[in-house]
Amino acid sequence: MKAKIAVLPGDGIGPEVTVQARRVLEMVGENFDHEFSFEEAHVGGIAIDECGDPLPEQTLNLCRESDAVLFGAIGGPKWDDPNAPVRPEQGLLRLRRGLGVFANIRPVKPHPDLIDQAPLKPELLRDVDLIVIRELTGGIYFGHKSRENDVAVDTCTYSVGEVERIVRIAASLAREREGRLTSVDKANVLETSRLWRATAERVVHDEFPDVKLEHVLVDAAAMHLLQKPDYFDVIVTENMFGDILTDEASVLAGSMGLLPSASLSDDGPGLYEPIHGSAPDIAGLGIANPYAAISSAAMLLRHSLKLDEEADAVERAVARAVHEGALTVDLVRDERKSMTTAEVGDRVCELLSTCTACLSMSSRGFGYRF
Numbered sequence: 001m002k003a004k005i006a007v008l009p010g011d012g013i014g015p016e017v018t019v020q021a022r023r024v025l026e027m028v029g030e031n032f033d034h035e036f037s038f039e040e041a042h043v044g045g046i047a048i049d050e051c052g053d054p055l056p057e058q059t060l061n062l063c064r065e066s067d068a069v070l071f072g073a074i075g076g077p078k079w080d081d082p083n084a085p086v087r088p089e090q091g092l093l094r095l096r097r098g099l100g101v102f103a104n105i106r107p108v109k110p111h112p113d114l115i116d117q118a119p120l121k122p123e124l125l126r127d128v129d130l131i132v133i134r135e136l137t138g139g140i141y142f143g144h145k146s147r148e149n150d151v152a153v154d155t156c157t158y159s160v161g162e163v164e165r166i167v168r169i170a171a172s173l174a175r176e177r178e179g180r181l182t183s184v185d186k187a188n189v190l191e192t193s194r195l196w197r198a199t200a201e202r203v204v205h206d207e208f209p210d211v212k213l214e215h216v217l218v219d220a221a222a223m224h225l226l227q228k229p230d231y232f233d234v235i236v237t238e239n240m241f242g243d244i245l246t247d248e249a250s251v252l253a254g255s256m257g258l259l260p261s262a263s264l265s266d267d268g269p270g271l272y273e274p275i276h277g278s279a280p281d282i283a284g285l286g287i288a289n290p291y292a293a294i295s296s297a298a299m300l301l302r303h304s305l306k307l308d309e310e311a312d313a314v315e316r317a318v319a320r321a322v323h324e325g326a327l328t329v330d331l332v333r334d335e336r337k338s339m340t341t342a343e344v345g346d347r348v349c350e351l352l353s354t355c356t357a358c359l360s361m362s363s364r365g366f367g368y369r370f
């Protein structure tokens with residue numbers, strides 16, 4: 001098949017990990033006989049430096065006319081002045097909104113070989129296999145904001161329609177899995193959460209009677225995620241809660257550098273990005289973990305290009321590489337045994353061409369498998 005992929009590397013480690021994800025997609029194109037074309041554009045801090053706008057019009061246009069968008073990360077200390085008129089993060093938020101990608105899928109499934117190194121007890125992690133569906137284009141991120149003298153305001157808004165569509169996505173996914181959906185809110189305090197809860201209740205009751213829905217308050221959910229992470233199947237939540245809970249969930253997997261994401265709209269290109277940021281503390285050192293970016297590329301193959309077999313092959317190559325110990329420094333105890341970002345990318349590409357087991361077994365998507 002032919003596909004056009006927009007690549008937005010961004011800032012900090014964004015370009016370092018994105019180049020590895022792009023190489024993997026190129027390798028998939030070669031091995032499976034697809035014609036993928038790639039076009040790069042600036043977003044975030046680098047775009048501010050270039051033209052004063054974190055999401056230049058040509059970048060958004062490129063994304064809109066592509067089949068999918070591979071995104072690195074944005075931001076960094078250079079653009080962090082709280083009084084700056086524009087910020088890199090605004091570029092990412094405008095991109096999400098501009099593409100209408102309201103459904104952010106963040107799977108969390110620890111690789112068995114990394115469980116012993118995680119800060120949580122191995123027995124808590126062994127059966128963890130959860131997916132967070134984060135609402136991505138509403139809530140406090142996009143509500144009215146103001147700042148006057150000593151007072152700042154951020155407004156959190158949700159409409160019934162916005163809640164219905166994200167709950168439908170989450171419930172459909174739960175139906176294909178264990179049929180359990182946990183809706184996370186703060187309904188004891190927030191009006192938006194009460195609307196969220198009532199809407200989720202109605203949608204699931206009317207349209208997904210086979211799905212078991214429960215509601216958990218976000219503060220308790222944060223605790224349960226560490227205390228009994230294997231309890232969860234599909235979690236659906238609003239924008240900011242989903243942001244915070246998924247950084248927490250990355251601890252279950254072992255590193256921020258492992259969690260991928262897909263952001264989808266009703267139609268139009270999907271946006272694929274690791275959940276981590278630009279990691280200024282390690283940028284430029286060549287040691288960033290590229291697995292989150294590479295796994296995001298696998299999600300791109302599966303969700304935007306409908307290439308399940310190819311997505312499976314990439315996920316198996318990742319799982320195999322991890323199993324062999326192809327790990328960056330965030331995942332090894334002994335630094336001398338770590339690989340660079342590029343070496344990990346090399347190994348995944350090699351496995352994609354040589355590992356017949358990676359290419360042949362069939363399985364269903366989301367997260368690690370081998």
Ligand SMILES: NC(=O)c1ccc[n+]([C@@H]2O[C@H](COP(=O)([O-])OP(=O)(O)OC[C@H]3O[C@@H](n4cnc5c(N)ncnc54)[C@H](O)[C@@H]3O)[C@@H](O)[C@H]2O)c1
Nearest residue numbers: 073074075076256257275276277278279281282288289330
């Ligand atoms: N999607 C995005 O572009 C995105 C996401 C989160 C944060 N940010 C931005 O990134 C900047 C830095 O934010 P932060 O430090 O709070 O979060 P961060 O995710 O960049 O880093 C948090 C910690 O995780 C580590 N880490 C992250 N990704 C890693 C990887 N691939 N390999 C190994 N270690 C990794 C970092 O070294 C750091 O110690 C900020 O400007 C923030 O706004 C951007």
Ligand SMILES: CC(C)[C@H](C(=O)O)[C@@H](O)C(=O)O
Nearest residue numbers: 075089092093243275276277
């Ligand atoms: C950089 C920031 C705007 C972004 C968010 O909060 O959505 C990030 O933390 C993420 O998780 O993708």
Ligand SMILES: [Mg+2]
Nearest residue numbers: 243244247275
């Ligand atoms: Mg985040």
